[in-house]
Amino acid sequence: MNVRGRAFVFGDKIDTDLLAPGPYMRSPIKVLASHCLEAIDPNFASEVQPGDIIIAGDSFGIGSSREQAVQALAQLGVGALLAKSFARIFYRNALNLGMPALVCPELEASRGDDVEVRAAEGIVINHTSGHQFRCEKMPAELLEIVAMGGLMPWLERKLARERA
Amino acid sequence: MASTLAEKIIAHASGRERVRPGEIVTAAIDLLMMHDSGGPRRVASRLDTLGAKVWDPSRVVVVSDHFVPAVDIEGAEILALTRRWARANGVRHYDAVGICHVVLQEHGHIQPGMFCVGGDSHSPSGGAFGAFMMGVGSTDITGALVTGDIWLTVPQTVRVNWSGELSAGVSAKDIMLFLCAKLGMGNENQAFEYDGSAVRKMSMSERMTLCNMSAELGAATGIVTADAATLRALELAGRPFAGDIAQWQSDPDATCLAVHHFDANTLEPQIAAPHSPANSRAASSYERIAIDQAYIGACTGAKLDDLHMAAEVLKGRKVARNTRLLIAPASTEMTAQAAADGTLQILTEAGAILLPTGCGACPGMGAGIVAAGEVCLATTARNFKGRMGSPDSLVYLGSPYSVAAGAVKGEICDPRELLMETV
Numbered sequence: 381m382n383v384r385g386r387a388f389v390f391g392d393k394i395d396t397d398l399l400a401p402g403p404y405m406r407s408p409i410k411v412l413a414s415h416c417l418e419a420i421d422p423n424f425a426s427e428v429q430p431g432d433i434i435i436a437g438d439s440f441g442i443g444s445s446r447e448q449a450v451q452a453l454a455q456l457g458v459g460a461l462l463a464k465s466f467a468r469i470f471y472r473n474a475l476n477l478g479m480p481a482l483v484c485p486e487l488e489a490s491r492g493d494d495v496e497v498r499a500a501e502g503i504v505i506n507h508t509s510g511h512q513f514r515c516e517k518m519p520a521e522l523l524e525i526v527a528m529g530g531l532m533p534w535l536e537r538k539l540a541r542e543r544a
Numbered sequence: 545m546a547s548t549l550a551e552k553i554i555a556h557a558s559g560r561e562r563v564r565p566g567e568i569v570t571a572a573i574d575l576l577m578m579h580d581s582g583g584p585r586r587v588a589s590r591l592d593t594l595g596a597k598v599w600d601p602s603r604v605v606v607v608s609d610h611f612v613p614a615v616d617i618e619g620a621e622i623l624a625l626t627r628r629w630a631r632a633n634g635v636r637h638y639d640a641v642g643i644c645h646v647v648l649q650e651h652g653h654i655q656p657g658m659f660c661v662g663g664d665s666h667s668p669s670g671g672a673f674g675a676f677m678m679g680v681g682s683t684d685i686t687g688a689l690v691t692g693d694i695w696l697t698v699p700q701t702v703r704v705n706w707s708g709e710l711s712a713g714v715s716a717k718d719i720m721l722f723l724c725a726k727l728g729m730g731n732e733n734q735a736f737e738y739d740g741s742a743v744r745k746m747s748m749s750e751r752m753t754l755c756n757m758s759a760e761l762g763a764a765t766g767i768v769t770a771d772a773a774t775l776r777a778l779e780l781a782g783r784p785f786a787g788d789i790a791q792w793q794s795d796p797d798a799t800c801l802a803v804h805h806f807d808a809n810t811l812e813p814q815i816a817a818p819h820s821p822a823n824s825r826a827a828s829s830y831e832r833i834a835i836d837q838a839y840i841g842a843c844t845g846a847k848l849d850d851l852h853m854a855a856e857v858l859k860g861r862k863v864a865r866n867t868r869l870l871i872a873p874a875s876t877e878m879t880a881q882a883a884a885d886g887t888l889q890i891l892t893e894a895g896a897i898l899l900p901t902g903c904g905a906c907p908g909m910g911a912g913i914v915a916a917g918e919v920c921l922a923t924t925a926r927n928f929k930g931r932m933g934s935p936d937s938l939v940y941l942g943s944p945y946s947v948a949a950g951a952v953k954g955e956i957c958d959p960r961e962l963l964m965e966t967v
Contacts (some may be wrong), residue, residue, distance in 0.1 A: 403913065405610075405908070445681045446664040447582065447586070447683060472684055533682045535686070539594055539596060540846035
């Protein structure tokens, strides 16, 4: 599970209302995604490209249980999330939707840096700066859910086994 | 071996003798709650894809509160889908009668010792009844509906003791805003256990506010050990507790991550400045911030007790000329009670606009959205940028006393100034 892309760097406590703003919650995910993070970075949704990587500070995803906070990032093609720490529900939502989310307290990167995430190994390489960083290893049972593409494929397999 | 209340509930639900913080366990769900925003709208098609059915419809409750009443076609379609799905699956559905956390409490669904999961971040509210209740997203809800269980990391317990007694004009909301500033919002994977004489004296509604805003601390849940007040509330709700509450309390020598002691007597009314509940400080320290809108609503700020607090301030007074006061009671039952005891009359005579029950403006989905440049003082749980409308609006948080006082003065103030004056 390797992802390589450009870094988009944000600060601490990026909340779910910044990621999935309430006034667009009735709208289809494409519309909602176009407003992702606009309150702090109006150009983010138009600039981000498939495979790009979000790098944030502590408590990334704090706030609502709304899964659209992850879905909006996935819709825009974001390939992985790296943060000093994640809000609990958001972290679950990311794994459940197959989005790699790694806790990397030491990571240093600037916007636009060429960053590679090796989720299974717990390593992040900043190819621009030439530095390598260790991330916290995900528990095996959770890594399995992400590697399968999220909780839905995991449930499909579980049900198939039970029915077999 | 000594265990905290949270550990005891999780151990019981996961069929273990005991559990320890940091362990990942799978726990059986006693009650699962979802609402119109993250519920059937999101899970119906996923269950169809899996060809799976709800594991136990008697343990599932759906509450429509986010898009009620519908203000556009998208919202109306979401509500219609929610109704159809609940009926087809034989699941209890409360349709536009109040905010999910409050409706669960009114009907006695949450009982001491239960392990509960809610499809909403403020689900820790259920902890006010001595249960462990955590919030999750809609894919997690899908998995829980299929299997009847869910994985979780056993949280560390943090004890917060409030000794003494809250002064007049100070409430549970002030406690939580103070704690958000004091302890920050990064308390992930922690269960907050509230206790002390000030907590023991609180109504169930006020205890719900404590547990509810544990979400703002970033915690897994908040919890208050069940006592006589809990049992009385469950009896009133028509579902008396059949178990023994002595079983559901922390052992005195159980290991906690931290124990905090605060004195309720010295706590002043708190106001959180934009854009985080952690930006809280004493209301008396704010200087002349004019308010365009005062909003009394949400699961953490428009229950019957909250309406009473607002009425205490608003009685015989009028909302300031350049300020509008919107009030969205937390349930139709509470609206009826407030009508019967004269509270609604006090509020409307002061000039408040009465809104339908539901989540309303708090998540930016209902009436009361604010424009760019506008300042709103609200009793809601969080004031993140762009949550209640324009990203360029400014939302301050305060107790119902503080919001009502702000509406009268037209600016942020310490509500005790008004409470001490005779009208």
